[in-house]
Amino acid sequence: MGATSWLVAAILALPWLGALVLALWPSDTSVGAPERVTRSGAPTSRIAGSQPAGDCAAGWVALGAAAASALALGALLSRGGALDGWTWTLGGVSLALDAVALPFLLTVSGVTVVSIWYGWGYLDHCPRPRLCYALVLAFMGSMVGALLATDVLVFFAFWEAMLVASSLLIAGWGEGPRVGPVALKYFVYTQAGSALVLVGLAWLVDLTGSLTFAGMAAGMGNVAPQAATWIALLLVAGFCVKLAVFPVHTWLPDAHSVAPMPVTIMLAGAMLCIGCYGILRVPVMTMSAAGLGPLQAPLLVGALVTQVYGALMCFTAQDVKRIIAYSSVSQMGYVLYSVATLNALGISGGLLHVVNHGALKAALFMGVGLVMRATGRRRIDELGDLFRAMPAVAMGLSFGAVALAGMPPFGAFASEWLIYEGGLNTPYPLLGYLELAAPLATAAYALWFVGRVVLGPPAPPEREVAATPGAMRWSFYAVLGAALALGFFPGPLHAWAGRASALLLGGG
Amino acid sequence: MLDYLLLATLVAGAVLLAQMGSAHRSRERLARGLSALLLVPAAVVAVWPGQAGRPWYWIPNTPPASFAAAPPAGGLVLSLYALLAVTMWRLIARQSAGAWPGLCFILCALVVAALTVDQFLMRYAFLEVIALLTILAMALESPALRAGGGLWRRYLQFRVGDVGLVVVIVVLERLSGTLRIDPMLAALPAGSAAQRGLVLGGGLLAAWVKLGLPPFHGWVADLAHTRPAVRLWLGGLSLPLTAAYLLYRLSPALRAPAAAPWVVLAGTLGLAYSVAQVFRVGREPERGRAAAWWLAIHGALGIALSATPLARAYLLAFVPVRAGAAYLLALRPLEVAPRVVLAVAGSRVPGNGCSLEDGPAGVSTGRPGPGLSATFQPLLAAASAVEELLERGNRWAARAAWSAGQALQDRHRGRLRTNLLWATIGLLALIVVALASNAP
Numbered sequence: 001m002g003a004t005s006w007l008v009a010a011i012l013a014l015p016w017l018g019a020l021v022l023a024l025w026p027s028d029t030s031v032g033a034p035e036r037v038t039r040s041g042a043p044t045s046r047i048a049g050s051q052p053a054g055d056c057a058a059g060w061v062a063l064g065a066a067a068a069s070a071l072a073l074g075a076l077l078s079r080g081g082a083l084d085g086w087t088w089t090l091g092g093v094s095l096a097l098d099a100v101a102l103p104f105l106l107t108v109s110g111v112t113v114v115s116i117w118y119g120w121g122y123l124d125h126c127p128r129p130r131l132c133y134a135l136v137l138a139f140m141g142s143m144v145g146a147l148l149a150t151d152v153l154v155f156f157a158f159w160e161a162m163l164v165a166s167s168l169l170i171a172g173w174g175e176g177p178r179v180g181p182v183a184l185k186y187f188v189y190t191q192a193g194s195a196l197v198l199v200g201l202a203w204l205v206d207l208t209g210s211l212t213f214a215g216m217a218a219g220m221g222n223v224a225p226q227a228a229t230w231i232a233l234l235l236v237a238g239f240c241v242k243l244a245v246f247p248v249h250t251w252l253p254d255a256h257s258v259a260p261m262p263v264t265i266m267l268a269g270a271m272l273c274i275g276c277y278g279i280l281r282v283p284v285m286t287m288s289a290a291g292l293g294p295l296q297a298p299l300l301v302g303a304l305v306t307q308v309y310g311a312l313m314c315f316t317a318q319d320v321k322r323i324i325a326y327s328s329v330s331q332m333g334y335v336l337y338s339v340a341t342l343n344a345l346g347i348s349g350g351l352l353h354v355v356n357h358g359a360l361k362a363a364l365f366m367g368v369g370l371v372m373r374a375t376g377r378r379r380i381d382e383l384g385d386l387f388r389a390m391p392a393v394a395m396g397l398s399f400g401a402v403a404l405a406g407m408p409p410f411g412a413f414a415s416e417w418l419i420y421e422g423g424l425n426t427p428y429p430l431l432g433y434l435e436l437a438a439p440l441a442t443a444a445y446a447l448w449f450v451g452r453v454v455l456g457p458p459a460p461p462e463r464e465v466a467a468t469p470g471a472m473r474w475s476f477y478a479v480l481g482a483a484l485a486l487g488f489f490p491g492p493l494h495a496w497a498g499r500a501s502a503l504l505l506g507g508g
Numbered sequence: 509m510l511d512y513l514l515l516a517t518l519v520a521g522a523v524l525l526a527q528m529g530s531a532h533r534s535r536e537r538l539a540r541g542l543s544a545l546l547l548v549p550a551a552v553v554a555v556w557p558g559q560a561g562r563p564w565y566w567i568p569n570t571p572p573a574s575f576a577a578a579p580p581a582g583g584l585v586l587s588l589y590a591l592l593a594v595t596m597w598r599l600i601a602r603q604s605a606g607a608w609p610g611l612c613f614i615l616c617a618l619v620v621a622a623l624t625v626d627q628f629l630m631r632y633a634f635l636e637v638i639a640l641l642t643i644l645a646m647a648l649e650s651p652a653l654r655a656g657g658g659l660w661r662r663y664l665q666f667r668v669g670d671v672g673l674v675v676v677i678v679v680l681e682r683l684s685g686t687l688r689i690d691p692m693l694a695a696l697p698a699g700s701a702a703q704r705g706l707v708l709g710g711g712l713l714a715a716w717v718k719l720g721l722p723p724f725h726g727w728v729a730d731l732a733h734t735r736p737a738v739r740l741w742l743g744g745l746s747l748p749l750t751a752a753y754l755l756y757r758l759s760p761a762l763r764a765p766a767a768a769p770w771v772v773l774a775g776t777l778g779l780a781y782s783v784a785q786v787f788r789v790g791r792e793p794e795r796g797r798a799a800a801w802w803l804a805i806h807g808a809l810g811i812a813l814s815a816t817p818l819a820r821a822y823l824l825a826f827v828p829v830r831a832g833a834a835y836l837l838a839l840r841p842l843e844v845a846p847r848v849v850l851a852v853a854g855s856r857v858p859g860n861g862c863s864l865e866d867g868p869a870g871v872s873t874g875r876p877g878p879g880l881s882a883t884f885q886p887l888l889a890a891a892s893a894v895e896e897l898l899e900r901g902n903r904w905a906a907r908a909a910w911s912a913g914q915a916l917q918d919r920h921r922g923r924l925r926t927n928l929l930w931a932t933i934g935l936l937a938l939i940v941v942a943l944a945s946n947a948p
Contacts, residue, residue, distance in 0.1 A: 250898050316891060408636050443664055447664050452660075455659055494569070498568075
């Protein structure tokens with residue numbers, strides 16, 4: 001096996017290795033006060049006190065594992081090539097990285113690295129931080145595994161592992177009095193979606209006689225069109241639960257509000273899009289886009305409804321995390337719409353939007369976390385005039401919010417334009433014109449949020465704004481910078497997205 | 509050369525912003541004045557005929573964009589830079605100009621870019637940034653506007669106009685197969701009636717909002733709380749000039765026999781309403797609000813003239829007329845107006861949730877404004893009701909599952925382990941029988 005094969009394996013293995021190391025890490029056994037370690041001057045300096053040395057080291061191990069996986073991906077991309085033939089096989093298990101998985105893998109890797117960096121500051125007072133970091137890496141490893149899997153068994157195993165890791169993170173480190181019921185609700189919802197996916201996959205395996213995606217694609221000739229439609233319906237329904245599409249979205253606002261912020265960032269920025277990947281990999285690519293034809297109109301309408309509904313619900317929420325969570329519902333409507341266009345423009349735009357949304361949503365949640373840490377408040381009617389109290393964070397939040405509404409030069413402008421173009425090239429141009437108006441809903445809630453939180457009058461009682469950990473601030477600025485860079489230099493990402501859409505639509 | 513001019517203007521603006529609050533105020537004032545003066549001859553050179561712009565690649569799947577100052581855009585560029593120089597020199601005497609000088613340079617560069625770029629999607633991108641910068645400048649210039657919290661609604665109104673512009677771009681692109689402005693506009697006459705209607709309707713909507721015509725004039729009225737130079741550039745020149753230029757480019761289509769009467773009618777209605785408001789507001793001395801209506805009169809006139817051969821003359825006179833009007837309005841309060849009693853007085857126009865006369869709610873009284881418009885509440889209530897219904901369904905399902913589990917436990921109390929064992933054995937037996945019966 002060549003270097004590329006080992007790099008593919010490293011992308012998956014490193015997070016799991018890090019998780020294993022952290023899970024087996026012996027706890028501090030010193031009697032009395034644990035050794036205090038402070039960092040100063042560097043971006044990771046802790047303002048809120050200090051932590052035991054072991055927990056600090058655990059943070060470094062976690063970041064190192066995630067960053068190493070991301071670097072392995074970077075090394076693979078730097079070798080150039082047509083994004084084909086990057087596989088790793090051991091026994092009966094095979095992993096492959098192609099153009100379809102690449103945007104999702106970039107998003108997962110990037111979001112996880114900044115989440116862990118952010119978590120250095122956010123999790124400094126949480127119990128059992130090592131176990132938390134271990135589960136975060138396991139969560140990352142599960143998503144990576146699902147993206148690199150070439151057969152349904154490996155794919156579904158990692159799909160379930162994703163659910164288990166994230167549920168444990170919410171249940172073990174969630175915030176507020178409703179952690180238990182919310183974690184259970186999240187588990188039940190996503191498990192129900194997984195059940196639908198399992199039935200669809202099992203049926204497909206039975207009809208095609210193959211466990212691998214490539215084998216199933218080759219065996220689609222044995223599948224009657226009606227059966228293909230039913231299978232596609234099952235799979236899309238199951239993946240849409242993960243994508244949090246209306247009306248199976250109600251798990252998302254609760255889970256995002258309750259989860260600790262680094263986990264929320266991963267849920268919103270990375271995990272949601274895995275649902276989109278599932279739809280692209282199986283119903284679109286394996287079963288061919290033609291098989292989704294009967295479902296196209298309902299999917300387009302459902303996506304439009306999700307966009308508008310999620311936007312409306314933003315106005316009804318009082319908790320700032322919940323507001324951003326509902327915006328994720330709305331944005332997933334865009335992603336679903338792009339997939340439902342079933343053409344190269346729309347799907348390219350959707351893939352670009354996955355990456356842009358990951359960066360912007362991570363930035364928004366990070367900014368909100370900074371506000372919550374500094375002010376001790378999380379209700380929107382208790383916040384206001386942040387421009388005066390925290391100008392840098394307020395500006396960052398403002399830019400993140402308007403960027404989500406498609407503001408140039410951020411990347412969402414280009415990705416949304418491609419989605420519009422794709423929408424107008426479907427057999428339903430009226431829906432395409434309706435899609436042109438949908439961003440108004442996004443702009444409405446984004447601007448309302450900025451107007452209330454950043455520009456509005458200060459909410460009584462006046463309180464001092466506390467200092468925030470450097471790790472939280474610098475990771476926030478880094479993500480905003482990345483989002484801006486994605487906007488100014490969309491070329492490489494667009495090239496990969498174009499290659500992916502060609503693969504998905506059978507262009508080879 | 510135009511590219512370098514734009515870059516130089518942007519850099520000058522960034523440097524001035526960075527120097528904001530500097531202890532060397534006299535040096536800063538001199539720098540801004542000299543920069544503005546030096547840019548004027550640079551602008552003359554940049555718009556000199558016969559220069560080809562270099563291609564800029566940015567948005568994937570779109571043709572590259574270049575900047576070229578073909579007439580009448582060249583004239584507009586020169587007048588903008590001349591006005592910039594005048595504005596900066598007039599500001600030299602002020603002790604503290606805040607962020608405005610830097611923002612003014614950047615705004616000028618963006619407006620020039622929007623007027624001279626030859627690719628429609630890039631033009632749209634520049635217009636978006638100009639709109640955002642307008643709101644930002646308003647927030648920075650006026651703490652009252654910032655505290656009122658209503659600026660987000662003004663930006664949302666800009667986005668309403670942008671929907672119209674997006675429709676124009678999308679339809680023209682489908683007609684022409686390109687995003688270059690000249691071929692797009694050339695292909696418009698060949699479109700169907702519906703396509704031409706969409707383009708003209710979308711373009712008029714975009715221009716209407718950017719010109720600050722009722723009911724979208726609130727953002728111009730908000731500028732009553734800002735300095736005259738800010739009012740001129742934001743409310744008089746930046747977005748309104750781009751709107752006037754859009755109308756000029758669309759004027760061949762707007763002059764078509766099917767479209768012209770409607771366009772003239774819309775402009776005339778806007779004109780009449782604005783004139784009525786000038787007389788009404790003129791009874792209460794308030795320069796800023798009256799200025800908004802005077803600008804609306806000029807804008808409505810532009811709408812009406814766009815369907816006539818006078819569109820070009822209107823455009824060429826746009827900058828001098830607005831600059832002159834701003835100067836006069838700054839000097840002479842409008843407390844004296846013909847006392848004509850009109851039927852239309854103090855009316856409220858529904859739809860944008862704001863009074864036509866007031867700025868963002870609560871600005872003048874200092875009260876926090878309402879978060880949302882009253883017309884929006886029923887929609888939110890419906891969405892909340894749907895969400896509650898879905899949650900009730902979740903709770904019902906959870907209770908049903910819990911009850912079923914409890915019932916199962918009660919039925920098998922004391923015998924659960926044994927029953928499970930027999931059930932497992934039975935299942936295995938079924939599998940064995942099934943395999944055996946299917947064996948070849």
